[in-house]
Amino acid sequence: MTVMRTAAVIGTGLIGTSAALALTARGVTVHLRDQDPDAARTAAALGAGVVDEPPGRVDLAVVAVPPAHVARTLAEAQSAGLARGYLDVASVKGGPGRDLAGLGFDLTQYIGTHPMAGRERSGPLAATAELFEGRPWVLTPTAQTDTEVLNLALELVALCRAVPVVMDAEAHDRAVALVSHTPQLLSSLVAARLQHAEESAVRLCGQGIRDVTRIAASDPGMWMDILSANPGPVADVLSAVAADLDETVRALRAMESADDGKRQEGGAGIEDVLRRGNAGRVRVPGKHGTAPAAYEVVAVLIGDQPGELARLFADAHAARVNIEDVRIEHSTGQQAGLAQLMVEPRSAPVLGVALRERGWSIRQ
CATH class of the missing domain: 3.40.50.720 (NAD(P)-binding Rossmann-like Domain)
Structure with a gap:
């Protein structure tokens, strides 16, 4: 060995x-x-x-x-x-x-x-x-x-x-074009829309835009090295995305129409995109590489002080509830945020009650 x-x-x-x-x-x-x-x-x-x-x-x-x-x-x-x-x-x-x-x-x-x-x-x-x-x-x-x-x-x-x-090496390159390289470019494309956006619009940024643009902060030089080595497979994926975008734009324009039939047709097109997105998201592996579980979210208001997260996790531990995942949604211009604790559905009521008893503010 x-x-x-x-x-x-x-x-x-x-x-x-x-x-x-x-x-x-x-x-x-x-x-x-x-x-x-x-x-x-x-x-x-x-x-x-x-x-x-x-x-x-x-x-x-x-x-x-x-x-x-x-x-x-x-x-x-x-x-x-x-x-x-x-x-x-x-x-x-x-x-x-x-x-x-x-x-x-x-x-x-x-x-x-x-x-x-x-x-x-x-x-x-x-x-x-x-x-x-x-x-x-x-x-x-x-x-x-x-x-x-x-x-x-x-x-x-x-x-x-x-x-x-x-x-296989070629299969790998096609796979990473889909799950890594294309998402990087799409994230950058969305973030680029913010560069010259009105300040009043940027102030409205919430967790959704933060999630979508997170990897847009990556080093451009590094990504140029990567994309230069895999341009064909990435272009293939982006070409399919571009076709979907064209159809989505047409559907949205149809929803502006005064014609009821066109509006309904456009709405059906948008719903199809959203449902296909649901179906694709379900295939993304969750915790430990397994299929993603349906967790309940317990949202807790936390202040921006040292030790707040540690205290929150300690109180969850005291309630004997396992935190499967966590996200923090920051409040623009405020010294506070929401800690979104993902737990097994049967554990959510138990955790909510326990945290309220310990003085935490639980939000719906």
């Missing part, structure tokens, strides 16, 4: 540093490299590893650089005999694999991977050893991938406490 004792992480951004932190925390000696020496030193200062060169071959080299630089970085590392096995964590898999073959890379020592985790912030200071816990980590082995390399990759996933998912 393969046991990883040493690793090299090339690229100390969010993903690379997070992986290094997880490995170091579990006893693996990690050697850090980055084209920006300050980034590597920052990661080392956070406890992610050391910037010293390894004395010999490491067990696994983890390449965490933008997709356009993956093949060259891997080829240089293999040429130097850095590791027994090599993998990358880029969000696109087909292109790097083809580039490596063109460079004459020994593909028996390589496996493409992609952890489905990230944050709006980038860089080593945004990293955390818990970033991958419970998240899918895609592995794309080929017929050429050596069993030892596959086992090293599986060990990395286990040490990061992620969930391994084996896929």
Whole structure:
């Protein structure tokens, strides 16, 4: 059985540093490299590893650089005999694999991977050893991938406490175009409508627009690297979305008509979009990767003071109610917000009563 004792992480951004932190925390000696020496030193200062060169071959080299630089970085590392096995964590898999073959890379020592985790912030200071816990980590082995390399990759996933998912590289790229890359662009498109909006409109922003535009805060440079490596599949998804948008615009225009028949037809079109959205949302995995459960929401008014959330969770614990999920809706211009506690339906009345008894204001 393969046991990883040493690793090299090339690229100390969010993903690379997070992986290094997880490995170091579990006893693996990690050697850090980055084209920006300050980034590597920052990661080392956070406890992610050391910037010293390894004395010999490491067990696994983890390449965490933008997709356009993956093949060259891997080829240089293999040429130097850095590791027994090599993998990358880029969000696109087909292109790097083809580039490596063109460079004459020994593909028996390589496996493409992609952890489905990230944050709006980038860089080593945004990293955390818990970033991958419970998240899918895609592995794309080929017929050429050596069993030892596959086992090293599986060990990395286990040490990061992620969930391994084996896929074909091209299927992976189509999948992430749908569930990751297109949502990023759509979020950015909606957020772009706010750039020159009237201030009176922006002041009305609530939780819905915050949810939709959250990932629009991501680094444009990083996303240009990703989208440049997967433009075709993303364009295919956006083309289908564009067709839906055209139909939706026509339906909305019809709802403005003085003709009852056209208004009804337009309304039916909008209802169809909303119902298809319901059906698609149901397929998004919920807690622990299972089908999403139907939770009840207990909304609690909380003040903007230190310790309020901790006190709320402690009171929920005292009521012996498990909080399945939580969202916070902030009140514009006020030092207060709503903590939306998602609980099992049978637990909602119990939690509501218990929190009222402890002085909390429960909102419908």
